[in-house]
Structure formats: structure tokens, C-alpha cells
Amino acid sequence: MAPTRSVTEALAAISSGRRSADSLEGDHLDFKTDKSNDKETGQDLAEAAVCFANAAGGTIILGVRDRDVGPSAFVGTHISTAVLRSKIHDLTEPPMLVEVEEVDWQGVRLVQVSVPQGLDVYSTRKGLVLRRWNDQCLPLRPNDVSRLDDERRGADWSSAPSGRPLGDVDPEAMHRLRQLLSQASSASRRHLSTSSDIDVARALKLVASDASLTRAGEILLCREATCASEDILVYQYRATPGGEAKVARRWGSPLITAFTEAIDVITARSGVTPVNTSGGQVIQVEDFPLAAVREALANALLHGDYRERRAVQVEHSPSALRVQSPGPLVAGITPANILTAGSRARFAALTSAFRQLGLAEELGQGVDRMFREMVRSGRRTPEVQVIEGGDHANTVVTLRGGPPNARVARFVAELPEAERDDTDALLIIQLLCERRSVTARDVAPVVQRDITSTEEVLRRLATGDAEVLEPTAGTRARRNPNYRLRGHALAALGPAVTYHRRNASDADRKIIDHLREYSSINNSTIQRIFDVDVYQARDILRDLVGREVLTRTSEQTRGTAVRYGKGAKFPEKRPGSRTPT
Missing domain, CATH: 3.30.950.30 (Schlafen, AAA domain)
Structure with a gap:
């Protein structure tokens, strides 16, 4: 074999x-x-x-x-x-x-x-x-064995009868549920929003065979669900990650109320950074993208194991949002395959109801979108961990906040729509902001695909509408060449590319050499010499004018055509040259 x-x-x-x-x-x-x-x-x-x-x-x-x-x-x-x-x-x-x-x-x-x-x-x-x-x-552990056995057999704990009658449904929770249905994209769901309580519950499969609510129905719509812990969600906000909690909130069931209110609380404490694109548009970059926050919280509340009777814990600060749920990831899913393994519901009935209400993404899209939105906002990808300790395991998702990388956010916003919405493409671009070149083998574990599929993505980014990558000259003929960012992408990303830093003395030398040969220089020439964009070229020129190495020589005072010549402190001899003896 x-x-x-x-x-x-x-x-x-x-x-x-x-x-x-x-x-x-x-x-x-x-x-x-x-x-x-x-x-x-x-x-x-x-x-x-x-x-x-x-x-x-x-x-x-x-x-x-x-x-x-x-x-x-x-x-x-x-x-x-x-x-x-x-x-x-x-x-x-x-x-x-x-x-x-x-x-x-x-x-x-x-x-x-x-x-x-x-x-x-x-x-x-x-x-x-x-x-x-x-x-x-x-x-x-015994709990893990029971959980794995249920998942392997396809048993759904949340679909079992709770013993709670429909009359126990919290009126406010039902009102919120109807509001969500009325905003649905499907006409049948919008029509359902005006149906009777029993018809709504049955349509969402929240009624068991004995006419009582299922456990999913009880957790979603009833106060003091008997099948869950007293608190199903605990939120704390700190001005710094290690500081005292400035705000603390606890929610029990109904889950629909806990989820929607928690989203509002998190959003109220998240700021927005405006970023200008080259086309004159302004994009609003959130501290924590709402789509990523919704997915992280929905995953925790849907896949956290209610049988352990422990709450989902949310710790929020300006620099990080940490969401911890009880229990490990669903069987077969690990941090190394979470993007491509597909969505597997621990509690199918509860998850189905959440998705029909528009509170969670469709199958196979949610985690993918969480990663995509973080990169689009100029931030690191989510950190997914399963932490084992004592008698329990916990799944932790951490979103990193702080000031966004405006260069990355602007670059992504200006990509063709197909690539802007492609998680693989964004993860590759983010990786190439840290590495000069990559092969399919380097990228495969990042996008969580096999090498053949990864190579297809790299080639598309090198030859498609975006054309942000190119194979290096020495490896172009290989089956899996090395890929790097093209010049225009390097220029647009600028300082977001960690290895694309200008050495001040080296930059001075190149500009001085150019002036000795051609007598003048402008913004466009700086762009070509250093592979930077118009704004970086402007900053380079401003610095040299401020040090009197250059001075403006053209009558024109604005725009990229303004020309510069030797300033009062322009060196008359080449740096490093020796005086003849």
C-alpha cells in the first residue's frame, strides 16, 4: 500500500x-x-x-x-x-x-x-x-463521553419535552420573536409573525410530541428555564483587561432576550473609526465588527452545553472581547479545521430556531464570516481555543480590538467584490503583510484547506480581477511557486506590511543620487522609486523639505506634479565618499 x-x-x-x-x-x-x-x-x-x-x-x-x-x-x-x-x-x-x-x-x-x-x-x-x-x-470525562455519544447518535437534547406549557412563554420574549419574524427576508416567515402563539411555536419546532415546549422552546422563550443554569449569560466590561469591572450584567432565560440585550450592551461600548478610501468614500470601522460579535456570541449560546449548568462568560474591554462557553467544540471540529469543517449543531432544535429568526448565520457561513469581518476591519483573526482544566472544558473565542489598521481596512474595501467577500483571499493578504512570500504549503494551514485547493486560490489572486499577487521570478515555473504581493498592493498597504519599511538613510541616498543625475524630482518619481502610494510619497518629500535637503522649484504648489530640487542642506558629495588626499 x-x-x-x-x-x-x-x-x-x-x-x-x-x-x-x-x-x-x-x-x-x-x-x-x-x-x-x-x-x-x-x-x-x-x-x-x-x-x-x-x-x-x-x-x-x-x-x-x-x-x-x-x-x-x-x-x-x-x-x-x-x-x-x-x-x-x-x-x-x-x-x-x-x-x-x-x-x-x-x-x-x-x-x-x-x-x-x-x-x-x-x-x-x-x-x-x-x-x-x-x-x-x-x-x-463522563460528561464528555455522554456528549460525544449524543453527537455520534444524532440525539438532540434540546428537542426533548421540557414539561413547560405554552402558557409559560414570557410575553416580552414572544414580542421580540414576532419582531424578528416580521423583519425576515422570507415572506412565509414574515406572515408567521401575525400567527397565533401555538402556530409560531410549532412552525419553529419548539413544541414537543406531548404538546409541551421542547427544551429549546423553554430556554428560548421562558423565564427561569428548569433545564439550564439560573444565569445563562454573564457580561463584564473593564476599561483595561486587568482592571475592575465597570459594568456587570447577568441574564437568565429567555435566551432571545439575553442575546438581543447583550448585543445592544456590547455595541453601546464599542467605538467607530472613520477610514477614507482613495475614491473619496468613508467606511466606518467598528472596534469589534458587529457581524463578528453576533457570531461569537451566538456560537457560545447555541453550542455551549446547557447540561453543565454553567453560564456563557463575556469579558469586554477596548482591547479585547472574550467569549467563553461551557464545554468543548462539537465533535469533529477543532481550531485547526473550524473554517472548513462545516457547521455542526450541538443542539439542532435550538440552532434551527435561532437561524430562522435571523439571529445566527446559515450553515457553514457563521465562523467563516467572523474571520472575514475581523480582517476586513484591519484586525487580527479571532483566536479560538479549547481550554481543558479540572472537571470541565471551555471553548474561548477572543476578538482583538484597539485601533484598526486603516491601511488594511482601506485596501480590502477597494478590492473587487468577489475577493472582498472571500475569507481565503483576506487571510492570504493578511499573511503576506507579515511574510515576503508564501507557497501553498505555507498558506494551507491558515486557510485550512489542502495544498491543491490552496494553490487554486493563490493562482486566482495572481491572475483574476484583483491581481494582488504574483509568483516570484525564480519559482514561476514550479508546480507550487512562491507568491508575493504585487507592487501596487505593497504601495497601497504601505506600513501595514511589516517587512516593507523604508530605511531613512537609504531613502535619502536614493533621492540624492536621483537629483545629482536628473536635477529634480516629484511625487510620481518617489512612488516609482520606493513602490509607495501618493500619500507616502508626499510624506517623504515633506520630511526632506523640512530638513532643507530639498526645496520646491516649480511654480505649482499642489498636486503630484510639483517639482523639487536641491535645498540649502543638500550634500555636495556622495555620502560615504572620501576626500582625495
Whole structure:
């Protein structure tokens, strides 16, 4: 059996001495060596297979030492593929079926075990329930096992009857719900806003088979929901991240009231920065883009695990908005694939109602939009973490605020619409503000796509309407060339590009050399010499005039055609030249 491309690349990196096996292990790859006998080897691989099956699946390579590099890392294995397949089957519960095949790597016999994502929750025969997290196998807590079992079976806790009658619905919550329906884009939903309470609840699937509200209906519309904690959302505002809370609010159910009021509270404490585009338009850049805030809060309230009876915590300061929800991400979703894994609802009934009310994005668009809006506002992408500790896990999304990078915001606003709304394109542009050039391999983990798909995006940005990238001359003929920002993009982004900084003495030298040769210089020439825009060129000229290195020589006093010549302090000899002896 030929190993997959990613496995082949990993083995090649170990062979060449560039990487060790343990540095290449992650969510989907693990390396093992034989134990003292086949029984122990089978037990070791059964545990590793359980880890992958309870996560998103993965590959185990048997016969490679973790910490060695070069040929010495490949010690091989003697265990029979049939024996290993049988032992993994016998030592797991329910019995697991995996693909086990031999791999010949430079004359060394290895074994590759391919583990699919499980349809059930797996354990070893000894009762160990493990799940892969980054490069580790971690034991699952009882709550985690129950949560994973529900998700694997498709069970929806929020669709079960709550026992609360429709008459328990909070009138204010129902009023808000009708307002949202009346603003819907769909005519059928707008019509629903004038229907009876029972028809509205049934249409949103908030009524259980026993005619009581579902748990989703109770959390969404009733006060003091019995299936959730007393507080479902806690908000604190601080003038500085480590300072005392200036504002604190707590909300219990109904969720529809908590969500809409919390959005209003956050928005009221967020400022706006006006940014002028080259076309004369003014875009309003929010401290925290409303679309990103709505998505972060909606995700926390929809996917946080109400069964743990802990509140969603929001910590707000001018520099950061941190949203913490109880429980880990939904099974199969990690921070490394959250953009491309697709939306998976932990509580399908609750999520469906929220989306029909327009309070959350459609499937597969929400997180994507959160990342896109942060880059469009000239800020860093959201930070998504799952923090394990004690008896609980928490999912934390952090949006960074502070002054926006106006150059990035302006540049994105002036892109063609297709690229302006494309998350992959914006993430690549942001990456190239920090790196001179990138390949598809560099970009793939950032956009969370495979190398082939990533290369297609890079080529589109190099040849499409935007034409913001170009392959470097020396790599143009390669299958996966190095890409860099084109000159006009560098000029427009200016100081937002961290490596595109002008050295003052070097700039002076170039301008002085130009004047010695041509006697005059103008704004357009500065733009061409330094690959900057009209405004940066203006600032360079102002600085030199202020230091009397240059002086205006044309009658024209405004515009890019104004010409400059030698000023009173223009050096008469080349910098660094020696006086003849």
C-alpha cells in the first residue's frame, strides 16, 4: 500500500533529518514502535486507534522512533498485519475495524493503520475512553463521553419535552420573536409573525410530541428555564483587561432576550473609526465588527452545553472581547479545521430556531464570516481555543480590538467584490503583510484547506480581477511557486506590511543620487522609486523639505506634479565618499 501524500511527506522529512517523528504528530498522525511482544504492541495501537476514532480519525505508522532523525529513526516492525488488525478488533469496544497495510520505506518494513472517525464512542477492553487532541491521547470525562455519544447518535437534547406549557412563554420574549419574524427576508416567515402563539411555536419546532415546549422552546422563550443554569449569560466590561469591572450584567432565560440585550450592551461600548478610501468614500470601522460579535456570541449560546449548568462568560474591554462557553467544540471540529469543517449543531432544535429568526448565520457561513469581518476591519483573526482544566472544558473565542489598521481596512474595501467577500483571499493578504512570500504549503494551514485547493486560490489572486499577487521570478515555473504581493498592493498597504519599511538613510541616498543625475524630482518619481502610494510619497518629500535637503522649484504648489530640487542642506558629495588626499 502506498502511503498518503501527507504521510509520504512526513516520512521524507524524517529521512532527510529535517524533522523528528514527534514534531510531526498531530490531530491526524501518530508514530509508534514495537513493544516487547505482539500483545503489548496490539494494546498500544488499540489505545491509539480509540483516540483517533473518538476524534476525527487518523493514521498510525508503526516502526518509526519518535525522537530520532534520519535513517536511524526507521526501525521497522515485525508484527503481522493480520495479527495487528485482529488485536485492535479484539481489544476495543465496540470491536473496531481498521485498515492495516504494509509500507516499504527505503527498504524498511513499516505498517500503516488507517482509523476512520467512529460512528460510536469507542473504548479499550480495559474501559479507557480516549480522544485525540493535538498530539496527545486524553481521557474523556463522563460528561464528555455522554456528549460525544449524543453527537455520534444524532440525539438532540434540546428537542426533548421540557414539561413547560405554552402558557409559560414570557410575553416580552414572544414580542421580540414576532419582531424578528416580521423583519425576515422570507415572506412565509414574515406572515408567521401575525400567527397565533401555538402556530409560531410549532412552525419553529419548539413544541414537543406531548404538546409541551421542547427544551429549546423553554430556554428560548421562558423565564427561569428548569433545564439550564439560573444565569445563562454573564457580561463584564473593564476599561483595561486587568482592571475592575465597570459594568456587570447577568441574564437568565429567555435566551432571545439575553442575546438581543447583550448585543445592544456590547455595541453601546464599542467605538467607530472613520477610514477614507482613495475614491473619496468613508467606511466606518467598528472596534469589534458587529457581524463578528453576533457570531461569537451566538456560537457560545447555541453550542455551549446547557447540561453543565454553567453560564456563557463575556469579558469586554477596548482591547479585547472574550467569549467563553461551557464545554468543548462539537465533535469533529477543532481550531485547526473550524473554517472548513462545516457547521455542526450541538443542539439542532435550538440552532434551527435561532437561524430562522435571523439571529445566527446559515450553515457553514457563521465562523467563516467572523474571520472575514475581523480582517476586513484591519484586525487580527479571532483566536479560538479549547481550554481543558479540572472537571470541565471551555471553548474561548477572543476578538482583538484597539485601533484598526486603516491601511488594511482601506485596501480590502477597494478590492473587487468577489475577493472582498472571500475569507481565503483576506487571510492570504493578511499573511503576506507579515511574510515576503508564501507557497501553498505555507498558506494551507491558515486557510485550512489542502495544498491543491490552496494553490487554486493563490493562482486566482495572481491572475483574476484583483491581481494582488504574483509568483516570484525564480519559482514561476514550479508546480507550487512562491507568491508575493504585487507592487501596487505593497504601495497601497504601505506600513501595514511589516517587512516593507523604508530605511531613512537609504531613502535619502536614493533621492540624492536621483537629483545629482536628473536635477529634480516629484511625487510620481518617489512612488516609482520606493513602490509607495501618493500619500507616502508626499510624506517623504515633506520630511526632506523640512530638513532643507530639498526645496520646491516649480511654480505649482499642489498636486503630484510639483517639482523639487536641491535645498540649502543638500550634500555636495556622495555620502560615504572620501576626500582625495
